Amino acid sequence: MMIICVCRVGIHCYNVHNRNSLCRTNMLLTWRIRNHVSSIRGISICKVRECLTERGQNLHWFESSRQELHFPRTTGLYFDTKLADGRIDTASCGTATKGSTMFTEILLALVVGGVVYFLVQRSKRHQLKSEDGWWGEGTPMAGEEDLSIRPYTVQTDDEELEDLYRRIDQTRPFPSLEDSQFNYGFNSHYLQKVVTYWRRDFDWRRQVEKLNKFPHYKTNIEGIDVHYVHVRPKNLPEGVTAVPLLMVHGWPGSFYEFYRMIPLLTQPSNPDDIVFEVVCPSIPGYGFSEAPHKKGFDSVCAARVFHKLMKRLGFQQFYAHGGDWGWIVTTNMAQLEPKIIKGLHLNFAPPSKPGLPVVLSIMLGRSFPKLFGFNEHDIQRIYPVVQNLVVESVKESGYMHIQATKPDTVGRALNDSPVGLAAYILEKFSTWTDHDFRNLDDGGLTRKFSLDDLLTNVMIYWTSGCIISSMRFYKENFSKGLDQPHSKMPVHVPTGFACFPNELMHTPKLWVQQKYRELKTFTPMARGGHFAAMEEPELMAQDIQNFTKMILRSQLDTMRGACKFDQSPHYFCLKQ
């Protein structure tokens, strides 16, 4: 018996597209077929074809050899370590030498392999654990869980609108301080304009129709009704399955944040683009999802609930995208079941647990930007540190502090006053889109958004009466301390990060890498802020496309399953 480690080396090199090893692998292949080595698996057939083509041979040659040897069609090529006769063809395995040298090499390889294996396993061993919960009223009902999926339609009636209008009319306005713009919060003069539009021109019925343009559903998970939008692509070519993508919103947003992006993903105009099947759930306590009735529903619980949702919808594997809370929820999903999340795309990822590299980069980054991979924009956003990272954060985190401690107190009035609710929510859409908007009389709100879209989001909070429960999510996530297992744990799922220039908390690549160990793409975006999906849907959709293509391509290289391969590397779709 003999272990062929040259073969492994060959394969390894082969993956990094080394021309020499390509030849060697191919020679090995020939040699193996000649020597009746029966177990070859792992490498995608397309790669085999690629290397054969390079050597002037064709797939037909391989196909006939394969059939002759009765290799199953689903296997690619991977050299097993066992040889039947123990003989070694020195011509094809150039580096395989004899006797003791080889033994040392094997030993070394085993030790190095062992250490690598140990390190990888150690970091992977901390898979996030979570236990099933029950968030409905009282105790869980005995008997079968209700797994039914019910279509849902957003509705409204005259009574609701009349009540809204009466409340708007009875608002007790108070003047803003002179020259204070948006620095004291939502400017009350501009609020009057927003309210006038809301009262006179905004057509909630039309917006409801717009909301119902995509199909909504509800299903009961862990005792609460979870609402989601599920958009299957239309006119999908025969034999092609769309790529499933889960998109999770944040606060003070809703699933509506994604409404402009959904068609770009489900019906891409470019034929080279991937067609997605999109699921946008409402976090329990937000929008049309039922609010948890018990305390303790944090981001890990939301992640577990969404995993259950995707399983219920029949997805074995899928991609996930998130910003704001959606960032933590999808990250937790990747930590809970890394094998199910094929790729994680984020547009918000401040370091939840700043480690030594982050601290060092803050301290030394200004003097040695290259050492930490900082570009000009990074420097501009980070320094001066006290002003940009501390003072600005303190100035903008009052809402978080009160929502994380007394959500029921601060939310109480907002649930009674539509205008108060609009001021509270829309201030965030102004300031988080661009910090400089605080110095504008109108908060720059309509520079990037339409009042219709903004008010539709506010109306989702208003009609569902969810502001208090949406605020409680802060308390649930913060009250257990900042030392939660998931905040310390790295993520091993392929990750893509879209770095929008006006994001609330700027996060340079190095910082993202600390947590997301498999950062595949990091894209500095041309423009946009915190509500990127709503503000710049095209840019965001494009980045999701690029990220997914990249993952598919690299997975194709190493995939064990079969794949259909066409001429252009851009033209691939998964076959079920």
Place this chain on the structure above:
Amino acid sequence: CRHLESLPTNVLLDPTQQQQLLVAGSAVAVGGLLTCYYWVYQGTKTKRIPIGDGWWGAGEKPQSEDEKVFPFQVQTSDEEIQDLYDRIDRTRYTEPLEDTGFQYGFNSTYLKKVVSHWRHQFNWKKQIAILNKYPQFKTNIEGLDVHFIHVRPPHREGQRVLPLMLVHGWPGSVYEFYRILPLLTNSLDSLAFEVICPSIPGYGFSEAPHKQGFDTLAAARVFHKLMERLGFSDYYLQGGDWGSIITTNMAQMKPECVKGLHLNMLTNKLRGFGVLFSILIGRYLPWLVGFTREDVRRLFGSVGFMERNFYEIIRETGYLHIQGTKPDSAGCGVNDSPVGLAAYILEKFSTWTDFNNRDLEDGGLERKFTLDDLLTNIMIYWTTGSIVSSMRFYKENLKTNIDNRLDNHTGVYVPTGLAAFPNEVRHVPQSWARDRFRNIYSYSYMPRGGHFAAFEEPQLLADDLLQFVKKVEKL
């Protein structure tokens, strides 16, 4: 600090170790004292703060000011009450989470009870009659109509009458003092007070500033001008919450006018070697850092210093953070919803009276207060629509770095009396207070009571104030 807490308090040491510890301890202590001295020295470079001037009215400052003082009465109308009832009836309640008491803020189930009392039993007209029991006035200072109560004691033979200003805080109002007023003005003691209770501009019936920047220093100056206009040249001051900071600023501004300063809330910076040293050592060697047994109990309690003075404070200062940054956003809804306003304000009356009230379904509100009193305070905020401007006061004070403010680097040299109530949000021992207050005449550990001392324990506060004034007057 956590490590220290985990140490057993009675560690047995052999003599050599004891000696080493003593030497190390002394060295640290000497270093600490030197640092303390340095800090103290640094802090006393200026002895008073400039008075300054301001204009807070709408538009430009006019040539001449109207110094007239005109009487004021609280009023209401059926329309106002009907509007209130309409809004209360349309409240959209949210169910509280199961078994949370007041931990998530004001409990909605109990809120319904409060609101039912408000709607059906509470009589605003009756409460207005009570409010108008004491003579009220307004006068325009720096462009703002400042509201105040002015109570003169009935003439009694042989009784000395001293002027006293009481300043309220947030989320209180002049009504906080309605139970202590008769104790101060109508006492049979050899001493009585002529009391002036102003509403801070932006609070209650005082006009809200129209311009940015109205902070405690401005309020202090406005109140000095008020006293001057009323003809007082030297007077006593008493305050809690914002009132304590405003009155302290008044004492720093015109020490010659302030005969004595009595506070029931103190703040100090948890910084500087002396303070940090006393935090580390205080629990084990309280005498070394000038702590009493009671100081140790209040500072460290059963939960430890960090939990009691840091984490608890973080949990309780969300309101401060949002009001200090985005008051207009936070207040807009509260100004529209009477029930939201009540929840926002009354949560503070529950938690700041006793932190343990957070675990109660009813927040322990009615243990120390009557709903009528609490709702009267709410109605003052509601009818004047002053919640937003009251919140802005936080922003104006927190806008600039507190450390850079002159009043924080200036000692207080007027005779000072401090009443430390056991359930006050933070306890400040006398040894810490001395850093700033250089002339402490009395420091009392009050037997019971929390943050709203005048409202909750008027008799205790009045007694302490009286003994302090007697000490100052050498009676």
